[in-house]
Amino acid sequence: LVEDDAIIGAAIRDSLQRDGHYADWVTDARHADAAFGKTRYDLVILDLSLPDIDGIELLNHWRAARHGTPVIAVTARASLEDKIQGLDSGADDYLVKPFEMAELLARVRAILRRPGGVLGHLLTLGNLELDTVRRALKVARRRINIPRRELAVLELLMRNAERVVEHEAAMRAAYSADEHVSSNVMEANLSRLRQRLEAAGADIRIHTIRGLGYMIQGAG
Amino acid sequence: MTRPRSITRDLILRLLLVFLLSPLIAIPVLLLIDDETPDLRIEPGMEAQADLVIALLTDGPEGTIVLPEAAMKAKPSVARTRFAIYNGASSVPVVRWPADLYLHNWDYHESYDTYRPSRFGPLRILFVSPEKGSAAVASWLEEELFAEILPILAIMLAATLPLTIFSVRRSLAPMRRVATEAAAIDPGMGNAKLTEAGAPLELLPLIRAINRGLERIDIVFAAQKRFSALVAHELRSPLAALSVSLEHETLNGQGDQILKKLRGMSKLIDQLLILSELSSRRLKLDSQVDLKRVVSEAVAEETLAAVNNNVSLAVNLPDSRVQLRGNAAAIGTALRNLIENAVRHSPKGSTVTVTAGHDGPWLEVADTGAGIPADQRDSVFTPFWRSAESAGAGLGLAIVRQMAELHHARVSIRDNLPKGTIFRIAFGTR
Numbered sequence: 001l002v003e004d005d006a007i008i009g010a011a012i013r014d015s016l017q018r019d020g021h022y023a024d025w026v027t028d029a030r031h032a033d034a035a036f037g038k039t040r041y042d043l044v045i046l047d048l049s050l051p052d053i054d055g056i057e058l059l060n061h062w063r064a065a066r067h068g069t070p071v072i073a074v075t076a077r078a079s080l081e082d083k084i085q086g087l088d089s090g091a092d093d094y095l096v097k098p099f100e101m102a103e104l105l106a107r108v109r110a111i112l113r114r115p116g117g118v119l120g121h122l123l124t125l126g127n128l129e130l131d132t133v134r135r136a137l138k139v140a141r142r143r144i145n146i147p148r149r150e151l152a153v154l155e156l157l158m159r160n161a162e163r164v165v166e167h168e169a170a171m172r173a174a175y176s177a178d179e180h181v182s183s184n185v186m187e188a189n190l191s192r193l194r195q196r197l198e199a200a201g202a203d204i205r206i207h208t209i210r211g212l213g214y215m216i217q218g219a220g
Numbered sequence: 221m222t223r224p225r226s227i228t229r230d231l232i233l234r235l236l237l238v239f240l241l242s243p244l245i246a247i248p249v250l251l252l253i254d255d256e257t258p259d260l261r262i263e264p265g266m267e268a269q270a271d272l273v274i275a276l277l278t279d280g281p282e283g284t285i286v287l288p289e290a291a292m293k294a295k296p297s298v299a300r301t302r303f304a305i306y307n308g309a310s311s312v313p314v315v316r317w318p319a320d321l322y323l324h325n326w327d328y329h330e331s332y333d334t335y336r337p338s339r340f341g342p343l344r345i346l347f348v349s350p351e352k353g354s355a356a357v358a359s360w361l362e363e364e365l366f367a368e369i370l371p372i373l374a375i376m377l378a379a380t381l382p383l384t385i386f387s388v389r390r391s392l393a394p395m396r397r398v399a400t401e402a403a404a405i406d407p408g409m410g411n412a413k414l415t416e417a418g419a420p421l422e423l424l425p426l427i428r429a430i431n432r433g434l435e436r437i438d439i440v441f442a443a444q445k446r447f448s449a450l451v452a453h454e455l456r457s458p459l460a461a462l463s464v465s466l467e468h469e470t471l472n473g474q475g476d477q478i479l480k481k482l483r484g485m486s487k488l489i490d491q492l493l494i495l496s497e498l499s500s501r502r503l504k505l506d507s508q509v510d511l512k513r514v515v516s517e518a519v520a521e522e523t524l525a526a527v528n529n530n531v532s533l534a535v536n537l538p539d540s541r542v543q544l545r546g547n548a549a550a551i552g553t554a555l556r557n558l559i560e561n562a563v564r565h566s567p568k569g570s571t572v573t574v575t576a577g578h579d580g581p582w583l584e585v586a587d588t589g590a591g592i593p594a595d596q597r598d599s600v601f602t603p604f605w606r607s608a609e610s611a612g613a614g615l616g617l618a619i620v621r622q623m624a625e626l627h628h629a630r631v632s633i634r635d636n637l638p639k640g641t642i643f644r645i646a647f648g649t650r
Binding site for chain 2: 005007008011012049076096097098099100101102162163164166205207208209210211212213215217
């Protein structure tokens with residue numbers, strides 16, 4: 001965590017800890033660069049307005065050195081141009097201050113849930129628990145069986161919980177490129193998946209955004 | 221940088237050339253014309269004509285000498301001449317040809333004198349130039365100026381005019397280049413300057429003055445941008461600290477109220493900053509925008525807030541690409557404001573539909589809410605305008621209108637049948 005504001009820094013660090021993560025917190029780019037060189041972090045939360053070096057510059061420096069560590073950029077500047085600049089310079093996500101802590105934590109989890117990320121192996125949402133290696137789904141601690149394609153879509157949705165997964169991405173997850181299937185098939189798959197999960201007592205909702213894609217959301 | 225070219229020097233040199241050329245052509249031409257007019261003093265035929273005249277003379281009554289007119293007319297070469305014949309030392313001519321010949325002073329300047337012995341005694345024949353005075357000028361005008369000199373001058377003019385025009389236009393070409401450059405200057409460019417290299421001497425002070433002006437404007441622009449960024453940072457950071465620590469401490473019911481207020485304020489600051497960014501015209505507006513992508517991203521970003529409000533979103537995009545030139549971030553922000561607005565005014569369980577079309581292109585956001593009365597449709601775009609039941613800051617639609625203006629797009633509102641409102645942004649109205 002690279003954040004020069006004492007209150008925000010402390011709040012983020014504590015919230016991350018409460019959410020089960022451990023974070024090192026530095027307050028300027030110099031220390032950030034030093035820490036980054038010593039430790040293999042799973043994720044960096046980087047405030048772009050730092051007292052010494054511009055955060056974007058630091059990010060460019062890291063990306064130029066081919067460090068692939070995911071970065072969530074946080075900024076209070078947020079002009080329309082800054083946003084594009086921030087994402088162009090290699091930030092994986094971009095958050096404008098003031099943000100809701102829940103939002104930041106959701107984005108942290110989303111990035112860590114990527115395949116290969118620390119949370120990428122065992123995905124949890126509500127009372128759903130998906131072991132992506134053993135291909136095993138538990139609802140409220142009880143194992144249920146669902147077909148391979150539906151599981152693949154569910155995995156993709158859970159990796160991107162509370163974010164829209166576009167229809168094409170869901171199709172790619174469930175079907176290989178040479179399988180020519182009607183795009184209506186996905187809606188059918190999802191309605192069967194919804195029925196199965198509901199029957200098993202899952203407390204999640206899968207929304208359809210007609211014409212765009214799908215989004216899974218935990219209860220509450 | 222090469223030595224600056226001077227328009228004055230160019231023009232003077234080229235025009236001087238033209239002026240030097242015309243007399244140079246005119247003098248030999250005039251000399252040639254002059255050569256063709258008979259010079260009485262050196263004309264060899266004059267002596268022969270004198271002999272002819274003497275031969276024609278006959279006796280008149282009372283010892284006078286007469287030149288018979290009919291005989292003269294028969295010899296056209298002599299008939300064209302003008303002369304007076306004097307007898308001995310007398311100063312009064314005994315014969316005049318033509319009969320009404322009157323000798324002016326100037327006639328003596330260019331005359332041809334010859335003497336002949338005759339049976340009337342020694343005679344002096346004085347040939348004068350064919351015609352003199354106003355009649356001569358008129359005939360000169362007619363015969364030489366109009367018939368010969370003017371056509372030559374016209375030909376010269378015709379030959380030199382294109383050259384002159386070409387020269388002046390060539391000399392002034394740098395001005396047109398600078399004008400083209402100046403016309404392309406846009407606030408979004410930042411650090412825009414007119415090129416000094418290659419500009420002529422006369423234009424340099426103007427270019428430098430404009431560049432200094434642009435620099436000052438750039439400074440103000442940059443200052444304004446820094447100010448906005450500073451305001452953004454200075455306002456947002458304490459707000460962020462406050463809301464984060466409030467959230468963190470999980471206060472009682474009152475804390476929620478404060479948090480809500482704080483979030484409202486944050487939102488207001490966001491929208492003010494976006495509005496000021498849009499009105500400052502410093503945005504780049506010439507990028508290729510994939511409108512379908514903009515719609516997908518905006519809808520994706522608004523989906524969580526919508527489903528939390530129990531409103532579904534739907535997207536209706538054509539299969540073909542929908543592209544336009546503009547600023548994707550600005551269009552996306554405007555669209556998100558429209559979606560957010562629509563979601564806020566939609567009944568629970570209803571759907572807000574975003575549609576895009578490539579003929580224009582255009583965007584529509586349709587809700588099934590209470591609708592907007594016709595008499596309020598203009599005022600909804602005014603900053604801080606709020607309907608009685610609206611919970612927003614009142615800047616969302618002002619942002620939409622500002623974005624539309626930047627893109628020369630038109631925003632219109634119509635009823636969604638049977639219920640609700642459709643906002644339409646029509647691009648390509650330029």
